[in-house]
Amino acid sequence: MREPEFQDRYEGGRVLADHLRRHARQPGTLVLALPRGGVPVGAEVARKLGVPLDVFLVRKLGTPGHEELAMGAIASGGVRVLNREVVNELNIGREQIEAAARREAVELQRREESYREGRPPPNVRGRTVLLVDDGLATGTTMRAAVAALRLLEPAAIIVAVPVAAAESCESLAQVADEVICVRMPEPFYSVGLWYRDFAQTEDDEVRALLAEATREGAASEAQPSA
Structure with a gap:
């Protein structure tokens, strides 16, 4: 059995962001994370790329x-x-x-x-959406998220995860505009095996990360342009 690929979801997000650098500070680009485990990953991606963060809920x-x-x-x-x-x-x-x-x-x-604590959901129409989770095993939830998000008419949907089963990445490539899977270990077994710390992400952590991203976005917009 190989060693875990990432210390925790935050490290996974930082590594993932390196593979998404071309989207850094691009107008109209948005990170949508799948709660709950995808939010720490998405928060690091959004922070490093300098783009907004929100959640996309799927049931x-x-x-x-x-x-x-x-x-x-x-x-x-x-x-x-x-x-x-x-x-x-x-x-x-x-x-x-x-x-x-x-x-x-x-x-x-x-x-x-x-x-969201009163914040309205973002308008994704015409935007490039980086749809982020902590990993893909079967990919069922992510496939549902792509199908649902497509109905909201974004310009492009890019599925991005730190670790995934290879067959799930291949399957999602049929429905997303692009799929970024940083690591595809074999055999895969489960997402949690590839993180040293895979403790459950709690609602309080999700709220705190979203609130922080909102504050950082507001501060950035308030700064005078060069």
Whole structure:
């Protein structure tokens, strides 16, 4: 078994930022991190690149009786995507879909309110979005995030992670405009194995990182241009 690739998510974010240098201080570029583990990574990327940070919340819609199987997802901005293949194959009715969506919407709304603390979600239309997480195992959540984000009409979606399973990176390349996977160790097993410290990211940490990024962005805008 190889040694972990990164000390923690913050180091993963700094290394990832080095692979995204061409986006540094580019107008219209935005980092959207997937909570919760993606936020420390995204915070370092945004800080090093000098671009805004926000979160993009995704909640999987589990198939009735087989909750681990996604029949779709809901996301920030009131977006909903359905996996029509799963819905049709399992003959899932509209009422079942609506019930699952209502349940997940409650948690999504709770997190939106908790993390943003009154700040409105960003307008991504026409912008280059760096969609960041701490890693990709199956890539299911990230695929749902890309599909949902696409409906909000960004100019480009770049999936970026410090570590991932190679097959997940290849799969996501079919739906994202670009995929940056810094490390693709084999065998992969799980994301957490490649961090020495993979302690759960708590809501307080997410709020603090977002608030700090907002303050830094406001301070930067307030500085007179050269």
